Amino acid sequence: MTEGSYPAERTEAALRLFLRWFGAHYARSTVVQSRDLTDARLNGVAEIGRRWHLAFTIVDTLAADADLPFETARSIVEQRLDAEGRSIALWVPRGASLPGAEPGLSQLVLSLNSAEKLDDGRLELRRPVNLHLRRTSAVGSVVSILGGLASQWALFTNRVPGSFQLNADSLNRLPSSPVERDALVERIVLAAQQTEADADQVVSADDVWTANELEEGGSCVFGTPAPETDDWSSGLRRNLRNALREAGSFLAAPVDGSALVVLGAATYAEEEKLSWTLKGMDPRLYSGYDLVLVVADGLVKPLLLPPRQALPWDAPVS
Numbered sequence: 299m300t301e302g303s304y305p306a307e308r309t310e311a312a313l314r315l316f317l318r319w320f321g322a323h324y325a326r327s328t329v330v331q332s333r334d335l336t337d338a339r340l341n342g343v344a345e346i347g348r349r350w351h352l353a354f355t356i357v358d359t360l361a362a363d364a365d366l367p368f369e370t371a372r373s374i375v376e377q378r379l380d381a382e383g384r385s386i387a388l389w390v391p392r393g394a395s396l397p398g399a400e401p402g403l404s405q406l407v408l409s410l411n412s413a414e415k416l417d418d419g420r421l422e423l424r425r426p427v428n429l430h431l432r433r434t435s436a437v438g439s440v441v442s443i444l445g446g447l448a449s450q451w452a453l454f455t456n457r458v459p460g461s462f463q464l465n466a467d468s469l470n471r472l473p474s475s476p477v478e479r480d481a482l483v484e485r486i487v488l489a490a491q492q493t494e495a496d497a498d499q500v501v502s503a504d505d506v507w508t509a510n511e512l513e514e515g516g517s518c519v520f521g522t523p524a525p526e527t528d529d530w531s532s533g534l535r536r537n538l539r540n541a542l543r544e545a546g547s548f549l550a551a552p553v554d555g556s557a558l559v560v561l562g563a564a565t566y567a568e569e570e571k572l573s574w575t576l577k578g579m580d581p582r583l584y585s586g587y588d589l590v591l592v593v594a595d596g597l598v599k600p601l602l603l604p605p606r607q608a609l610p611w612d613a614p615v616s
Contacts (some may be wrong), residue, residue, distance in 0.1 A: 311342035311518035372519035379517035390521030391470035567595035
């Protein structure tokens with residue numbers, strides 16, 4: 299990833315996240331010796347422990363979803379983060395809008411500056427939003443939800459006096475903390491019990507995005523403007539299958555090991571579809587790789603790992 303080139307190359311940023319994971323997992327130093335970017339695929343070779351060589355292929359499944367408005371917006375955000383001296387991988391939830399001007403850009407920077415570090419090393423940045431609650435009927439005990447809380451509708455059943463509609467379109471992603479999630483539910487339940495519940499009530503919340511400190515070079519924004527539909531899922535499988543077929547010839551180079559890293563979209567890392575997509579494919583498409591990993595929502599998730607000490611650099615340090 300070249301600092302000052304916008305929009306940033308996602309495969310380069312994903313490579314940095316992968317090599318960080320690799321170095322921590324195997325306790326070995328890594329140095330990229332060569333790289334070749336073709337379409338949405340980065341092939342290269344890294345030197346491991348000054349002795350062995352790892353061939354890597356980074357596949358960017360986000361490239362197929364790119365459109366001009368989103369690419370323009372991420373370029374603006376990346377330039378602003380670079381101007382602030384930050385080196386950040388910012389993960390945008392599905393459906394979230396990137397700020398393209400002030401005061402949104404400054405608010406995003408402030409959110410990053412006050413972001414909290416999770417146990418897994420990611421950052422969680424909070425962007426204040428307002429939810430709108432209104433009672434539509436005195437009958438029943440249910441909340442109909444639009445937006446990022448839609449999957450949580452059952453948490454309100456039999457807890458509210460009547461039927462309600464909650465507009466949570468501005469909320470794209472919840473915090474990882476169960477305590478914080480429960481606290482938001484309780485605030486909504488309390489608002490529903492107020493005497494003015496028939497009118498529009500504002501409930502404060504945080505739209506929580508994730509990020510990684512890249513620590514060197516420029517920043518990179520990850521995300522997709524495409525909704526998660528059956529057509530999108532079919533396109534993901536088709537594009538990934540084609541990318542793996544085209545990447546196969548690179549494995550002919552003599553190396554000590556090889557890794558496939560697939561980069562994709564997911565509002566929550568635990569809900570990413572890349573792992574299931576790969577498992578549903580003909581395994582011969584990626585059987586030549588020693589390691590297969592996916593990168594989504596700021597996490598590097600191993601899908602295929604060899605047993606310990608199976609690879610030459612995994613032997614105990616003598």
